[in-house]
Amino acid sequence: MTRWERFKDNDIVWSFLSSPGAMIAAAITVISILACLFAPLIAPFDPFDPSQISLWDGKLPPAWSDGGQPQYLLGTDNQGRDMLSTILYGGRLSILVGLAAVCLGMVLGVTLGVISGYVGGVTDAVIMRIADVQLTIPGILLAILINGVGRAFLPLELRQEFAVYVVIIAIGLTDWPQFARVARGATMVEANKEYVQAARIIGLPAWLIMIRHVLPNTLRPVLVIATIGLALAIIAEATLSFLGQGIPPTTPSLGTLIRVGNEYLFSGLWWITFFPAIALVVLVFAVNLLGDWMRDALNPKLR
Amino acid sequence: MTDLLKISGLDVEFPTRRGTVRAARNVNLTVSPGEVVGLVGESGAGKSTIGNAIIDLLEAPGRVSAGSILFEGEELRGLDENQMRRVRGDRIGMIFQDPQTSLNPLMTVGAQLIETIEKTNNIKGAEAEKRAIELLEQVGITEPKARLLAYPHQFSGGMRQRVVIALALAGDPDLIIADEPTTALDVSIQAQILDLIKRLCRERALGVIIVTHDIGVIANIADRVVVMYRGEVVETGEVAQILGAPEHEYTKSLIAAVPRADRKLDRFSSVDYIEGGTKPFKRIDIHTHWLGQSRDVRGTGKAVEIENLNLSFVLQKALLKQNRKMLQAVDNVSFTVNEGETFGLVGESGSGKSTVARLIAGLYRPDSGMIRVIGQDVVSNPKSAAARKARRALQMIFQDPYSSLNARMRVLDIVAEPIRFYGLTENEAETRRIVGDLLDHVGLGASAALRYPHEFSGGQRQRISIARALASRPRILICDEPTSALDVSVQATILNLLKDLQQELGLTMLFISHDLPVVRQMCDRIAVMRHGAICEVSDTEDLFSEPKHEYSRHLLNLMPRMDLLGEARA
Numbered sequence: 001m002t003r004w005e006r007f008k009d010n011d012i013v014w015s016f017l018s019s020p021g022a023m024i025a026a027a028i029t030v031i032s033i034l035a036c037l038f039a040p041l042i043a044p045f046d047p048f049d050p051s052q053i054s055l056w057d058g059k060l061p062p063a064w065s066d067g068g069q070p071q072y073l074l075g076t077d078n079q080g081r082d083m084l085s086t087i088l089y090g091g092r093l094s095i096l097v098g099l100a101a102v103c104l105g106m107v108l109g110v111t112l113g114v115i116s117g118y119v120g121g122v123t124d125a126v127i128m129r130i131a132d133v134q135l136t137i138p139g140i141l142l143a144i145l146i147n148g149v150g151r152a153f154l155p156l157e158l159r160q161e162f163a164v165y166v167v168i169i170a171i172g173l174t175d176w177p178q179f180a181r182v183a184r185g186a187t188m189v190e191a192n193k194e195y196v197q198a199a200r201i202i203g204l205p206a207w208l209i210m211i212r213h214v215l216p217n218t219l220r221p222v223l224v225i226a227t228i229g230l231a232l233a234i235i236a237e238a239t240l241s242f243l244g245q246g247i248p249p250t251t252p253s254l255g256t257l258i259r260v261g262n263e264y265l266f267s268g269l270w271w272i273t274f275f276p277a278i279a280l281v282v283l284v285f286a287v288n289l290l291g292d293w294m295r296d297a298l299n300p301k302l303r
Numbered sequence: 304m305t306d307l308l309k310i311s312g313l314d315v316e317f318p319t320r321r322g323t324v325r326a327a328r329n330v331n332l333t334v335s336p337g338e339v340v341g342l343v344g345e346s347g348a349g350k351s352t353i354g355n356a357i358i359d360l361l362e363a364p365g366r367v368s369a370g371s372i373l374f375e376g377e378e379l380r381g382l383d384e385n386q387m388r389r390v391r392g393d394r395i396g397m398i399f400q401d402p403q404t405s406l407n408p409l410m411t412v413g414a415q416l417i418e419t420i421e422k423t424n425n426i427k428g429a430e431a432e433k434r435a436i437e438l439l440e441q442v443g444i445t446e447p448k449a450r451l452l453a454y455p456h457q458f459s460g461g462m463r464q465r466v467v468i469a470l471a472l473a474g475d476p477d478l479i480i481a482d483e484p485t486t487a488l489d490v491s492i493q494a495q496i497l498d499l500i501k502r503l504c505r506e507r508a509l510g511v512i513i514v515t516h517d518i519g520v521i522a523n524i525a526d527r528v529v530v531m532y533r534g535e536v537v538e539t540g541e542v543a544q545i546l547g548a549p550e551h552e553y554t555k556s557l558i559a560a561v562p563r564a565d566r567k568l569d570r571f572s573s574v575d576y577i578e579g580g581t582k583p584f585k586r587i588d589i590h591t592h593w594l595g596q597s598r599d600v601r602g603t604g605k606a607v608e609i610e611n612l613n614l615s616f617v618l619q620k621a622l623l624k625q626n627r628k629m630l631q632a633v634d635n636v637s638f639t640v641n642e643g644e645t646f647g648l649v650g651e652s653g654s655g656k657s658t659v660a661r662l663i664a665g666l667y668r669p670d671s672g673m674i675r676v677i678g679q680d681v682v683s684n685p686k687s688a689a690a691r692k693a694r695r696a697l698q699m700i701f702q703d704p705y706s707s708l709n710a711r712m713r714v715l716d717i718v719a720e721p722i723r724f725y726g727l728t729e730n731e732a733e734t735r736r737i738v739g740d741l742l743d744h745v746g747l748g749a750s751a752a753l754r755y756p757h758e759f760s761g762g763q764r765q766r767i768s769i770a771r772a773l774a775s776r777p778r779i780l781i782c783d784e785p786t787s788a789l790d791v792s793v794q795a796t797i798l799n800l801l802k803d804l805q806q807e808l809g810l811t812m813l814f815i816s817h818d819l820p821v822v823r824q825m826c827d828r829i830a831v832m833r834h835g836a837i838c839e840v841s842d843t844e845d846l847f848s849e850p851k852h853e854y855s856r857h858l859l860n861l862m863p864r865m866d867l868l869g870e871a872r873a
Contacts, residue, residue: 014320193706193707194701194702194703194706194707195706195707195708195709197661197664197666197699197701197707198699198701198707198768198771199709199720200665200666201664201665201666201694201697201698201699202698202720202721202724202775203691203694203695203721203724203725203775204720204724208724213709216709216711217709217710217711
């Protein structure tokens, strides 16, 4: 068997190849991510280059409507930036923030969850109560709080520069309890299995058992949460930016674009809000579909 | 006598994406009223598939592709779902393996019975309730009227299985299909349930099909036997003929592999008809081999000493100590295992035998008492270097070969883990060579090292477990029901392997099992446990010839009758 045939023979790959919904969702996700990643190569304009921006071209409608210009396919925003280019650059930032925030939340949550589930007792009680308390506060409020505190500690001149990192930390710190709960549950199941007992009898220390034996066997459900968490993190970033708490308008993300456009919505300049919003919805929808499929495919009981 | 059920030329297929699996091929089978037919075979033989095919409950995507199923002269194949529903329950009853899952935990026993009675008998209310009480009485449940209001979790496993039988009888069926009805139960309860099924069969002139892997069950209950192997019927006949003078090679092997309780043999008769039975494995010269070097330290002559061991589990948590409900899992247990012997620990489920093993292995800490491994106290200061060193000489083989190996590690890494962790070898090349030797030695072949556990069968996985246990060069091996999850033919080869290893390496073995014939073949001395306490400790032959304790006699009496089995299994 060639490598490709063996790969295709894998149950999960097979389930993917026979599920059109998952394939479309994956295609949209991959295309979006690639388009945003290679924005500097694809986008017709660079929204960060002042020489390419002219206020005279501001507020132009999409190319197909009256007064549109062919080089600005989706029109321009209030500052004269090409919408298509700005969405690509903005999406890049949104995806970057989403991925980084999910990674942060996942590392933190899974670490605490596995320790909590494996060690049990007081450690477990303390970690899970903290998670419970945090879950009683709406995530976005908490993110705003962390974001505000984080910024207050930064000197003025660094705020702009570090805004992105503050947002990542704010979102990451908000969503760790989800990961911790899932990882803890999976750990408690695995820790009772005989292979973990065998490792204990060999005499391996607890940390090594957790890393080598328990952790790899808890990753499946965590992966599902991470995919859905990515969609949520992108939305959280957009919400923060929309509320003016996140990334400053000078470095566009999907959220800031929607917010800026919102001010012009009643002046009839619908495209400034509409296109970034559509991009956000499609991206989040595709990632969610992928997460749903993954949950089904990785759960042997549903197969 | 006319046939109640007549199956002829039955084929069952499971189309999968890796090709069609033919789970049953050209199966012929008849059942008469008042007759118990045993359907026997090992896992994957297709015996359950036949039972499910009769009442059209095959798991998707399975389907009957050829043949006919005549029930009281009516063709069942091709009936639609509505017609089939009237056959099920009404005319054919079903008893499943696990009484834990075949009752609805949220409904009272009475509600489930009455619901079934109302649906199948066209009677309502008080009359249905009266019938439910009658049924419970018939299956031997005392105070049936009060029990109607109880929930399944308030019943023991055996009582639950009785309720399941009552449910199967509710529609007054003519045929009952029992799929491993006693596998999940203890021996003492198994005997009662089999008696009940047999009695009902005679009294009501029911046809009964018993699907089982257990020759003991067949010997106790069946009138006729159908032996299946890989989807085909290999032999059909009267029970005495099949068990006493089997004709087909497979039947002979199968019966030969059943451990005998009447006398001790040197080895289990090996089964060459079945998977990997006589695969020759490479012999290594133990005296020059790395494995043999562990024999140099000799202890006190006592491998494990236990004194007044106690452990209780909390059943119900409470802040105040007097409000907590505790279960005394291990109750003042003391015994000594001598170096080089095989010490058996027997008892029914819940007797605390596995808990004792886990205490010795250090997975639990005792509430009080003393455990010495090779003369070293491992309880009072479990983290000390000396205690750790003593514990390293002790390894364990677990019951379930499917959960005892980490599915995400290669066999090489699983077996090499203790070697690498303790730095027992000079370099990686030596580690790999030794892992290869170990795998050869347990009969798998060194090429198994690069594969993952899911590519192996249950018996092969148990061999990997044994190789892993040997890798830390133990002197004491704890075997916790090492073969109870395996087919009887595979069981024989694994037990032979353990015997060989013990002889070669001079291992001490603590062998835990509920299966008395197996224990008789394996052990030098035996401790009988019940409710967490030890009833008696005797030499094996003494225990089987003249048991001292009343409970030991009780257990011995419950052993499945095997006198039908002839000298086919010498």
